[in-house]
Amino acid sequence: MTTLDSLHEALNNGIKAEINNIINELHPSEIADVLESLPIKQRFELWQLKNIDPGDILPHISENVRLELMLNMPIANITVAAENMAIDDAVDILQNLPDEIVEKVLQAMNWRHRQRLTQVLFYPKDSAGGLMNTDVLTVRMEMTLKMVSYYLRRLKQLPEKTDVLMVVDCNNCYRGMLSLLDILTNTPKFTVSQVMSSEIEPISAHLSAHDVAILFEQRDLLSAPVVDEQGYLMGRITVDDVVDVIRSEADHHLMGQAGLDGDDDMFAPILTTMKDRALWLGVNLATAFLAAYVIGLFSTTLEQMVALAILMPVVASMGGIAGSQTLTIVIRGMALNQISNTNIIWLLKKELAVGLLNGMIWAIVVALIAIVWFSNVKLGIIIGCALLINLSLAALSGVFIPFILRRLSIDPALAAGVTLTTITDIIGFGTLLGLATIFLL
Amino acid sequence: MTTLDSLHEALNNGIKAEINNIINELHPSEIADVLESLPIKQRFELWQLKNIDPGDILPHISENVRLELMLNMPIANITVAAENMAIDDAVDILQNLPDEIVEKVLQAMNWRHRQRLTQVLFYPKDSAGGLMNTDVLTVRMEMTLKMVSYYLRRLKQLPEKTDVLMVVDCNNCYRGMLSLLDILTNTPKFTVSQVMSSEIEPISAHLSAHDVAILFEQRDLLSAPVVDEQGYLMGRITVDDVVDVIRSEADHHLMGQAGLDGDDDMFAPILTTMKDRALWLGVNLATAFLAAYVIGLFSTTLEQMVALAILMPVVASMGGIAGSQTLTIVIRGMALNQISNTNIIWLLKKELAVGLLNGMIWAIVVALIAIVWFSNVKLGIIIGCALLINLSLAALSGVFIPFILRRLSIDPALAAGVTLTTITDIIGFGTLLGLATIFLL
Numbered sequence: 029m030t031t032l033d034s035l036h037e038a039l040n041n042g043i044k045a046e047i048n049n050i051i052n053e054l055h056p057s058e059i060a061d062v063l064e065s066l067p068i069k070q071r072f073e074l075w076q077l078k079n080i081d082p083g084d085i086l087p088h089i090s091e092n093v094r095l096e097l098m099l100n101m102p103i104a105n106i107t108v109a110a111e112n113m114a115i116d117d118a119v120d121i122l123q124n125l126p127d128e129i130v131e132k133v134l135q136a137m138n139w140r141h142r143q144r145l146t147q148v149l150f151y152p153k154d155s156a157g158g159l160m161n162t163d164v165l166t167v168r169m170e171m172t173l174k175m176v177s178y179y180l181r182r183l184k185q186l187p188e189k190t191d192v193l194m195v196v197d198c199n200n201c202y203r204g205m206l207s208l209l210d211i212l213t214n215t216p217k218f219t220v221s222q223v224m225s226s227e228i229e230p231i232s233a234h235l236s237a238h239d240v241a242i243l244f245e246q247r248d249l250l251s252a253p254v255v256d257e258q259g260y261l262m263g264r265i266t267v268d269d270v271v272d273v274i275r276s277e278a279d280h281h282l283m284g285q286a287g288l289d290g291d292d293d294m295f296a297p298i299l300t301t302m303k304d305r306a307l308w309l310g311v312n313l314a315t316a317f318l319a320a321y322v323i324g325l326f327s328t329t330l331e332q333m334v335a336l337a338i339l340m341p342v343v344a345s346m347g348g349i350a351g352s353q354t355l356t357i358v359i360r361g362m363a364l365n366q367i368s369n370t371n372i373i374w375l376l377k378k379e380l381a382v383g384l385l386n387g388m389i390w391a392i393v394v395a396l397i398a399i400v401w402f403s404n405v406k407l408g409i410i411i412g413c414a415l416l417i418n419l420s421l422a423a424l425s426g427v428f429i430p431f432i433l434r435r436l437s438i439d440p441a442l443a444a445g446v447t448l449t450t451i452t453d454i455i456g457f458g459t460l461l462g463l464a465t466i467f468l469l
Numbered sequence: 470m471t472t473l474d475s476l477h478e479a480l481n482n483g484i485k486a487e488i489n490n491i492i493n494e495l496h497p498s499e500i501a502d503v504l505e506s507l508p509i510k511q512r513f514e515l516w517q518l519k520n521i522d523p524g525d526i527l528p529h530i531s532e533n534v535r536l537e538l539m540l541n542m543p544i545a546n547i548t549v550a551a552e553n554m555a556i557d558d559a560v561d562i563l564q565n566l567p568d569e570i571v572e573k574v575l576q577a578m579n580w581r582h583r584q585r586l587t588q589v590l591f592y593p594k595d596s597a598g599g600l601m602n603t604d605v606l607t608v609r610m611e612m613t614l615k616m617v618s619y620y621l622r623r624l625k626q627l628p629e630k631t632d633v634l635m636v637v638d639c640n641n642c643y644r645g646m647l648s649l650l651d652i653l654t655n656t657p658k659f660t661v662s663q664v665m666s667s668e669i670e671p672i673s674a675h676l677s678a679h680d681v682a683i684l685f686e687q688r689d690l691l692s693a694p695v696v697d698e699q700g701y702l703m704g705r706i707t708v709d710d711v712v713d714v715i716r717s718e719a720d721h722h723l724m725g726q727a728g729l730d731g732d733d734d735m736f737a738p739i740l741t742t743m744k745d746r747a748l749w750l751g752v753n754l755a756t757a758f759l760a761a762y763v764i765g766l767f768s769t770t771l772e773q774m775v776a777l778a779i780l781m782p783v784v785a786s787m788g789g790i791a792g793s794q795t796l797t798i799v800i801r802g803m804a805l806n807q808i809s810n811t812n813i814i815w816l817l818k819k820e821l822a823v824g825l826l827n828g829m830i831w832a833i834v835v836a837l838i839a840i841v842w843f844s845n846v847k848l849g850i851i852i853g854c855a856l857l858i859n860l861s862l863a864a865l866s867g868v869f870i871p872f873i874l875r876r877l878s879i880d881p882a883l884a885a886g887v888t889l890t891t892i893t894d895i896i897g898f899g900t901l902l903g904l905a906t907i908f909l910l
Contacts, residue, residue: 036811057687065807067815088687180653189691190650191632208649209631212621245716246498246529248709250630250691267708268689274712275686278719279801285726286790286797294802295815298822305794306827312790313831316783317838323779324842330778334771337778338764341894342757344782349727349753353746356727360720361735366506370477374508374736381739386747390754397758401765453782 035062039070051079060088063097067295072100083109087117091291095124103129107136110145114187116161116269119148123158148263156240157233159273160254160263163187166194167220169203174216176206189268194253194261195224202230202253202261230255233262237273242365244270281359284441287311315446319344319453326461329469335402336464339411344456346390347418348449354379354426355448359440362430376427383423387416406468414460422452476503480511492520501529504538508736513541524550528558532732536565544570548577551586555628557602557710560589564599589704597681598674600714601695601704604628607635608661610644615657617647630709635694635702636665643671643694643702671696674703678714683806685711722800725882728752756887760785760894767902770910776843777905780852785897787831788859789890795820795867796889800881803871817868824864828857847909855901863893 031050038046051059051074059080063071074080075097082101086094086109098106098121106125110118110133122130122145130149134142144162151157165187167176176193180186193211195204204226214223230253231240243249244267251266279290287308296304323330323340330337358375361367367375395412399405429447430440472491479487492500492515500521504512515521516538523542527535527550539547539562547566551559551574563571563586571590575583585603592598606628608617617634621627634652636645645667655664671694672681684690685708692707720731728749737745764771764781771778799816802808808816836853840846870888871881 032806032809033811036809040811055688057689061687061805061807065802065809065812067812067819177653180650181655183654186650186654189689191691208653209621209627212618212649212652213624213627214622245712246502247496248498248630250632250708267691267712271686271708271712271715274715274719278715278723281723282719282801283797286794288794288797292798294798294807295812295819298819298826301819302823302826305791305823306830308794309787309790309827309831313783313787313834316786319786320779320783323782327775327779330775331772334768334778337771337775337781338761338768340778341764341782341785341898342754342761345757345760345890345894346750346754349750350746353727353729353749356724356729357733357735360723361506364502365473366502366735368473368477368506370474370481371506371508371736378508378736378739378742382743382746385739385743386750389747390750393754449786453786457782 031058032062032065036066036070039066039073047074048077048079051077056081056084057088059085064090064093064293065295068096068297071097071295082106083112086121087113090293091124092289092293092296094121096293098125099129103132103136107133111137111141114161115144115148115163115263116159118145119158122149123153151233154237155233156231156235156237156254156265157262159237159240159265159269160233161187161266161269162263164194164253164261164264165190166196166200166261167206169195169197169219169221169224171220172216173211173214173218173220173223176211176220177216180211189266192251194264195220196261200261201259202255205253228252230259230261231265232257238277238363240265241270241273241277245274277363281363281441284439285445287442287446312446315450315453318450319457322454322457323461326465329461329465332469333407333464335398335404335407336461339398339407340457340460342394343411343414343418343460344453346394346415347422347452347456350383350386350419351422351426351448351452352445354383354423355429355444358427359430359444362434362440372427372431376424379423379427380420383420384416387419390419391416407464410463410467411460414456414463417459418452418456421455422448425451472499473503473506477507477511480507480514488515488518489520492518497522497525498529500526505531505534505734506736509537509738512538512736522550523547524553527562528554531734532565533730533734533737535562537734539566540570544573544577548574552578552582555602556585556589556604556704557600559586560599563590564594592674595678596674597672597676597678597695597706598703600678600681600710601674601706602628602710603704605635605694605702605705606631607637607641607702608647610636610638610660610662610665612661613657614652614655614659614661614664617652617661618657621652630707633692635705636661637702641702642700643696646694669693671700671702672706673698679718679804681706682711682714682718686715718804722804722882725880726886728883728887753887756891756894759891760898763895764898764902767906770902770906773910774848774905776839776845776848777902780839780848781898781901783835784852784855784859784901785894787835787856788863788893788897791824791827791860792863792867792889792893793886795824795864796870796885799868800871800885803875803881813868813872817865820864820868821861824861825857828860831860832857848905851904851908852901855897855904858900859893859897862896863889866892 035050148162191208193206195206197203204224206220206224210223233254233256251264253264254262256262276290283290391412394415395408398411399408425448429444433440433443476491633646633648636647638644645665647661647665651664674695674697692705694705695703697703717731724731832853835856836849839852840849866889870885874881874884
């Protein structure tokens with residue numbers, strides 16, 4: 029925290045020498061963090077400094093902030109920055125930009141860079157092809173380890189973080205991986221094909237980033253080859269790219285519940301933030317009025333017994349809480365591919381049983397409190413029944429909503445929570461007031 | 470999905486040969502997934518099969534399910550499994566168990582294994598020391614690369630996923646890392662100290678797992694050395710362990726909001742699940758009754774104007790939504806160390822401004838709807854004011870609650886949401902009914 033604090037202070041006081049000193053001591057990713065944690069004005073001030081190298085820092089900045097900074101950069105600077113990055117990083121930052129700017133940047137590049145980038149840009153961002161780095165060292169199966177060692181020593185520049193070489197046949201089709209450790213621990217006379225491991229299956233360039241992440245986690249992979257439909261080696265994915273996928277999926281799930289973008293900029297201008305959030309508030313307002321409409325149907329009942337108005341939020345909110353517990357479990361199970369057609373019925377029965385049991389316990393508690401508070405036994409029984417009904421239906425909704433949304437191609441991370449609380453509110457208010465209308469008046 | 474489905478079917482029909490066939494084709498991590506996605510009875514059935522090797526599978530199973538399986542294993546089997554795992558995996562599974570069982574397992578081991586395990590078990594689970602693997606290849610600074618190559622070739626068993634060697638001085642103090650690539654691409658005559666990289670600073674064994682994860686993400690590290698206070702090399706952390714930390718933190722944040730444990734077992738017995746969730750429902754019931762109590766203070770007002778009972782959930786729920794947007798942003802910023810003393814005031818002002826602006830917009834919308842619905846201009850103005858007040862205070866609460874909870878050593882991931890909605894409910898109901906009591910009656 030202290031570095032950030034002292035940098036903020038130096039920026040506030042405009043002490044250039046001090047700012048430069050601090051910046052020079054920081055890793056590019058730390059500078060990226062600092063940029064993200066600054067209000068817009070200071071962010072641009074820092075970004076303009078001479079000892080800030082966009083090529084180093086851009087890959088570390090989160091999407092929204094990066095876009096904002098890059099839209100204010102001249103095309104020539106973006107081009108230089110992109111040329112000096114690893115291919116996968118360059119693709120990452122370009123995929124963010126509007127198409128016409130990407131086109132201009134590609135035109136401004138030398139043809140070699142352009143060719144390599146367009147190859148990857150062809151694949152969607154959230155696919156194995158979009159994640160891969162095409163900068164791969166390949167060797168042939170029939171080479172001896174001695175030849176490989178010689179070849180490695182002759183190369184001047186090696187791709188960063190190379191821990192394995194990719195083995196291909198004469199058609200450039202993937203055949204296996206040769207770890208550097210294998211080269212070092214085996215007799216130099218052996219051929220690559222004798223030593224290489226073909227255990228790790230290549231990943232199709234069209235596999236989704238989500239499935240790539242699951243694969244890496246399950247197999248504890250550090251890197252994996254990517255191939256096209258014909259089996260040609262296209263590139264490789266390293267675990268650090270997968271870490272970014274996992275982090276951004278987690279952010280999406282967490283922030284999505286509040287209707288926010290996973291890459292939201294904490295220090296975006298007030299109007300931008302306001303607009304981003306207004307839509308979600310609008311959606312929720314509509315559902316709140318839907319609930320209010322249901323309450324309104326029973327206005328004569330409410331007039332006759334104000335205790336119902338006092339107690340009705342209890343029934344609605346308990347349903348919302350119980351339902352969101354089920355919902356969270358189900359959405360996570362779906363994300364980890366743990367729910368299938370055969371265990372969904374089992375899960376549904378279980379959640380229903382849990383809902384019923386917890387419903388009974390809390391129905392009794394709430395009923396007793398209501399009886400004591402309002403000295404009305406009938407009211408107590410009715411609120412207990414309403415609670416039991418709401419908790420059971422909340423469990424059902426928690427299981428079904430994510431599946432229905434997915435079938436409708438709506439992202440459950442965004443929409444499941446609000447759909448659930450709409451249902452539990454309406455059922456909560458409706459059953460309590462409905463039962464009261466029938467049995468109390 | 471099909472493998473899981475066909476395995477479920479084979480288990481349901483008890484076709485042993487079929488089950489064994491499917492199991493033999495799966496990776497240990499996939500078997501772990503299958504175990505997690507099975508109801509208890511079938512889970513134990515599968516676990517008892519002969520071709521299931523606990524040593525391979527246990528490291529991949531989530532904590533709660535693993536504990537349940539291990540508590541039913543004889544000490545001897547746990548010992549064999551732990552001896553056949555990488556040190557960091559063995560520590561992981563032991564840290565889960567009750568102390569007396571760990572003691573028995575350690576006693577049953579050969580002394581070498583015991584010694585290496587106790588060294589790591591000394592550190593808390595969520596620290597760099599708890600994450601590290603002590604199985605490290607070390608070389609001395611003064612060795613030539615040729616000597617290193619010779620040494621590597623002579624070793625029979627090498628630690629898995631070795632991509633770098635650790636360089637130590639004669640006191641076993643960490644001095645740098647030597648990547649296998651450096652050995653292969655440099656002249657064999659060079660000494661280790663000429664080639665090694667000392668860029669990556671060693672991690673203190675006491676650093677928290679959370680900070681280790683941030684460091685790995687920022688620096689795109691694949692592995693890093695761990696040292697004790699004296700600078701002695703203790704072990705190394707590899708990125709696959711960090712992936713687990715990131716995943717479990719994300720789960721904790723997501724599941725914590727619903728009062729669930731990040732490691733919750735979807736297929737736990739009904740009673741276990743019920744008990745786990747009942748506490749959270751109880752906490753929420755208490756807060757719901759607090760809100761009900763506030764409504765109860767205004768029962769005479771409600772009796773005279775039932776429209777207030779209809780509209781009051783709208784004010785409360787909009788406050789909850791707006792507040793949770795701010796809260797989510799702030800908690801995430803805290804987790805990424807992006808909020809410091811110098812930018813918190815800026816952030817507070819911004820969130821307050823967003824709250825006020827969105828408050829005004831939606832206050833007008835809600836006021837208009839109320840005026841049309843109930844043909845009562847005064848009521849419309851009052852609900853608009855209540856909404857504006859609630860959204861502004863919700864923004865304030867969203868910024869302050871996480872800091873106050875952290876100061877009180879309460880986990881914001883668990884408690885912030887429920888604290889916020891309690892406040893927005895009470896303020897929402899209180900201001901609407903309070904203003905109505907003063908100005909409408």
